Structure formats: C-alpha cells, structure tokens
Amino acid sequence: MSTVTITAADINKLRQATGAGMMDCRKALTETNGDFEAAIDWLRKQGQKIAAKRSDREAKEGVVIAQTTADNKTGIAVYISCETDFVSKNADFVAFAQSIADAAIANNVKSAEELAEVSVNGTKVAELINDKLASIGEKIGISKFERVDAEYVASYIHGAYRMGVLVGLSTAAADAGKDVAMQIAAMNPLAVDASSVSAETIERERAIVIDQMKNDPKMAGKPEEMIAKIAEGKLNAFFKENTLMQQPFVKDSSKTVAEYLGSNVQVLGFKRVALG
Secondary structure (H helix, E strand, O other): OOOOOOOHHHHHHHHHHOOHHHHHHHHHHHHHOOOOOHHHHHHHHHHHHHHHOOOOOOOOOOEEEEEEOOOEEEEEEEEEEEHHHHHHHHHHHHHHHHHHHHHHHOOOOOOOHHHHHOOEEEEEEHHHHHHHHHHHHOOOEEEEEEEEEOOOOEEEEEEEOOOOEEEEEOOOOOHHHHHHHHHHHHHHOOOOOOOHHHHHHHHOOOOHHHHHHHHHHOOOOOOHHHHHHHHHHHHHHHHHHHHHHHOOOOOEEEEEEEHHOOOOOEEEEEEEEOOO
C-alpha cells in the first residue's frame, strides 16, 4: 500500500476546517492516506467515540446566550454546555455558542431538537457540536433551549455568559424590559404572579406549612380552621417572595415590581436559563 507525505500545509488546512488539534489532524490524514474529506469524517467519528466515552461525565460549565429578533417579537436563550470553565471562558467557544444562537434566531427555531438540525455555513449544528467535541476533548451539547414570543421581548445576559433571561412584555418598553430581566436574574422568581404558580406547587407548599404548624408545640390543640387560616397567610408570604410581580423591586425596594411597571406594561412570561 502506497503512502502519502503529509505536509504541514495539509495539517494546517485540516485544522482550519475542523478546529481539531495538530496531532489529531496529522493522525487523521495519516489514517486516511491524505484524503482530506475522509480525514474530516475520521475526526467526526473520533468525536462520536469521545462522546460515548464521556457520556457519564457532568457538563455543568458552558455559555448561555440570550438574544432577540431584530423586531423584538421573539427571544431565544440557549445553553451550550462543556465540562470546564477553562473551555467556557475561551473566546472561540463563546463565538461558537453565539453562532448557534444566531442560527436559532435566523431559522425561527422552537426547540433544542430543531436547533440541532439547522445548518451553519452548510453544516448541521449537531455535526458542529460533534466536531467541537472532537477538537476540545470535552463533553459538550445543547443543554437548554428556551423561547419567548410577545409584543416585545427583552433579553439579558448576566455575568460572563453564565445566565440568560428573556422577558415578554405587552408593549415595547426597553428600559422596563431590561430592569425586569435583571430582577429575574437576581431574584429567580417561580412565576409572574400568584395565578401563574402551578396548583401542584401551591398544594405542596400548603402541605409543608400545615405539617410544620402541626409539629409546632405552640400550635398543639389549635382548631383545624385556625391552622388552615394561618397556612393561607404563610402562602401569601410565599407568593410575595417567589412571584415576580409581588417581589420588592431590586432598584427601589419601596416598590413591588408591579408598582414599578404600573398599569401600562404587563409581563406576559419569562424564561431564566443558568449554568448547571
């Protein structure tokens, strides 16, 4: 079997095309007898092998991108995960995550599964992820994807791409949108208001409160009606702490978020995506 001389130019060309390391590119070209396209396929297969080997590894670092369409009618938040902050803080990895978010916006993507199938410069996102996995040797993937559609959507990225927030509003209000997004990032509310909290969550909290009171010696012998009434009061405190509109506004704690927004702007929904 004839052998082909692998030059530095060949290796560099493959590195530019795939992002893989120099030694991996040399091995890929050697294994495929210098066939450039076959070498790309070889590297992708190596990525699949690495993914299988690292399937049980935790990928709790990464990059979260939150952004909107040009008309602010739609927002997406995508979390591209990796294993270490060494990788997540790399400018190339941030740019890689941004390119995937851009593809989500450009293709009107509605789910992580759909995002994996769209193309960036002719290559499916799923294949790009596999190529990146092969080049960096860490488990990476689309860990979370969220979307908000509204009359106006504001987006906010907190910290070094460690959290992204989307807020859907009833009307265009850029400053209010940013303020509310920052509130959500800081205070992590469960829902917009009490009516938005799931019945399951309410019943779980009510049961916890009632059990706590029944186990409190001070409540011994108290009638069930009194316990139930106190429980409702504690639930109201839970709503105040955990629902967006009732929370104290972080920029002015003398107001609730509802009071800050007034009657002209309504929050229709939000999504908060964080690492981990």
